[in-house]
Amino acid sequence: MSKDIKHKIVIAVTGLNAIDSPGPGVAVIRAIRECPDFEVRIIGLSYESLEPGLYMHDLVDKTYQIPYPTAGTDALMGRIQYIHEKENLELIIPNFDAELFNFMKLRDALKKMGIATFMPDLDQFEARDKMKLFEFGKKHDFCVPKDKIIHEFRELAQLEKDFEYPMVIKGKFYDAIIANSMEQVEKAFYKILSKWGLPIIVQEFIKGTEINIAALGDGEGNAISVIPMRKLYITDKGKAWAGITLDDESFIELAQKFIKATKWRGGCELEVMLSYDGKPYIMEVNPRFPAWIYLTAAAGQNQPASLVKMAFGQKVEPFTEYEVGKIFVRYAWDLITDIREFQKISGNGEL
């Protein structure tokens, strides 16, 4: 049932870090605030005291710290209940891979409290997991790179039988290192192990042009919005610092096929490598909006605002047009704040 969103709706958003590998939260909020169809009060949910979004008071009305995902669902629920008592939350938009599992587990409990979410189901979430991507591709007839899940160091010795160099060594949540020799494979293994733990994914290296696609599914198999983007400038972490919207029907069809196959609910990002022989390989599926999501609003398909509408039960018709050649250029800005503000969030967990 559609909920009235004429009043000032209260939306909690995570992912407020905006460092060189930024979270999507600030971009999500910016896009939501630009939608003329509703007014919002934005509650930031942060993990650390120095996430820049906390101090952007023109975007975020109030921020509360929440426990790290490793603390589990009980700790998260306790904190959400406290915040809900104060703010009367109506919608939560989680934006970090690592926290999604907990929020999905809490979906029904949140719903009972009157808090909406618009996320994929656990089954959808797990089907596109990095560790199952190859099986997923085979099942739904997508091009995906060959991979192997590594649980212990000694398995590395077998890799040369199945893979050619270079190989891509990936963490279960983030990070990817290209390795050109067994020595580099071993080094990458330890580096990623220390940061993200086991297992580690070894993936076939696909040469080509990297394309990213931001997509929004309605949970019934329809793609409400699809925007393909090519990175024009890449940081040393491989993140887009500038990008441009593309006009290529094949990428749109690929995302539509993905959303139809998974009945994806919510935002996602397909990382695609267009090989030199023209095959679009799905390298990864991120189960949330990407950090460059504001570009979708700028190009005429405001995905975060459409997600808000669908979360409140409104029917959103699929977008059919967007502006091609729209460019984003990210920049760093020294935001100035005060020790008192820092003290509030560090000491009280609220700002």
Added chain:
Amino acid sequence: MTIRKNIAISDEGFLFNPTTGDSFSTNGIGAEIVLLMKKNILLSEVVDTMCNKYDVDKTLFERDLEEFMLQLKDYSILE
């Protein structure tokens, strides 16, 4: 060989390929050639038009045009 339909070009010679996101700059003559080619005319008509308009040796122009076409093909401007 024809120019891809969705290639955008400004009068100043800035080319944008919306399929790949690539952009290129060409000089005024290059821009004129691309704009002529976008009208879907034969390459021989491009040669005639340019040779009538400018004081240029036809053989020399054809050779330069061939080289320019190779560049356009390399950059996926042609199909």
